[in-house]
Amino acid sequence: MTTLSAKSPVLELRNLVVEFVTRHGTLRALDGISFSIAPGEVLGVVGESGAGKSLTGAAVIGLLEPPGRIASGEVLLAGQRIDHLPIEELRHIRGKRIGTIFQDPLTSLDPLYRVGEQLIETIRTHLSVSEQEARARAIALLAEVGIPAPEKRIDGYPHEFSGGMRQRVVIALALAAEPELIIADEPTTALDVSVQAQIIAVLKKLCRERGTAVMLITHDMGVIAETADRVAVMYAGRVIEIGPVRDVVKSPKHPYAKGLMGSIPALDERPERLLQIEGAMPRLNAIPQGCAFHPRCPHVMPRCHEARPVLAPVGAGQVACFLHEVGQ
């Protein structure tokens, strides 16, 4: 953290709280998320389904679906708050300063328009260039994401592309206006295993070249291990551990993170029984008091029932667990 704080972060979340107001009461889906991403850094965000990973991404770009809303906390883009901007100003940030990649490339593109039309449309929304310049730029982008014969393929419709090729187009769209940050929400989950590695490689390469920071949301620990610089582990709407990728993957501190990393099968070791965390993540309307993980935690202590641990520095990272409190 100390090495990163020298540069001002591209994205900073401060105590972000997202709530859903429903007839049955208010559900707190994100409960005090704080982290930052430095320029050019890749932050992996992992956790089970429902932990709030995608919601964090949606909250950053202001695309929370009602009745979801940011109840408190701040989202800062390059030092400026963007969480309470008017819709029109936020729109200028989306696509221009923050690019987004969604899970399913098959449905992300509009099936009724040519790939090129969608690229040119995006480029011209954010940059003042002519139609011809935008087209040249679109072809260059397609070439960069590794689409063969881009000057021909630019006039193809999405259905004429395979899943992997469509995700490359989506990456080209996300990078179209040279954003500072890319939010990639499970970019490879819907793809064939053989294609996943290629897509991650393309994403990694392009972001390295441009110095684009990435918030990589996934539950694929393999992708995290080889792509991310730092990892944030989420559980029940909270970040419970965050730190350099090697530390978190190889020697996780939080009991939940330990369980999560222990559940990854290793290829180079003799097959043993994989670690399994007893129970399931609580529903939003039944998050236990104190530490949300305590009912499943093998090291549970009396105070875990009452008080909620906060993120505190441990080694190079931060952990929210009483086991790792300073002085213990």
Add this chain to the structure above:
Amino acid sequence: MLAFIIRRILQSCMVLLTVALLAFTMFRFVGDPVAQIVSLDTPAEEVRKVRESLGLDDPVVVQMGRYLYKAVQLDFGISYQFRQPVIELLAERAPATLELALISSFLSLAIGIPMGVYTALRRDSLFARVFQSISLVGVSLPTFLIGILLIYLFAVTLGWLPSFGRGQVVTVSGRWTTGLLTASGLKALILPSITLGLYQMTLIMRLVRAEMLEVLRSDHIKFARARGLTTRAIHFRHALKSTLVPVITIAGLQLGSIIAFAVITETVFQWPGMGALFLKAVQNVDIPIMAAYLMIISALFVTINMVVDLLYAFVDPRLRATIKG
């Protein structure tokens, strides 16, 4: 593309042939046409002659073949009640029905689509709720009741618009009579076209609304928002186009049924169209007219269906690919 069109034309011919068979069967089973032509005291010899001259003593298959052969040349025989070629009678009245149907369809699309889009985009606004309620009335009230209510309000009580007829018509290019060129003709069109189009309009509005709400939730719209496109581009470039793909089919089929079911509206407003002629034919067992009407309407349906399929391909590139193959 060409193979697709040819295949569709062949299919259409099969449909029309089936309808022709049905139409022909009417001659065999709905009463004896000779009894309609001759009077009670016509001598038996005379009756036999009439039967012979009409070819009704030939085997059924021969009669059937003759009917088809003539029908292809648009010769549907002679009306029993008017003693005039059926095709002339229909041609005389077709402009009235077609004008009414086209204006009604135009109104239902021109008003229904924007209303649908509005109610989808401004779901919670007062107007959207009002439109929704009105549309319920439009969908559930029967056509004749709407017609009578409109006549009562605008013709009887307010006296603004005529309650029956086409007003003054002008003949253009020889045969086509149009009411679109005179003030009284246009005025006469207003009530019938609203009556005929109201159901379609509300149907289209509700369809567009439901479809658009669905599209607005889809992934590509979510991604379009994430790309930072303007709200206008998202709503009208992307969402509306996706919405219109299924709407085209319904609207096309509705045009067919507007023409076919103009019968009721034409009766309420004494509109001199094909529907009114058909109704009179039913009352008088004028089978040649009934059969011809059946065939013309089905030909219209089949044609419209084909045009709709081609339009579909024009809008949706995915279908274009399947059609090409």
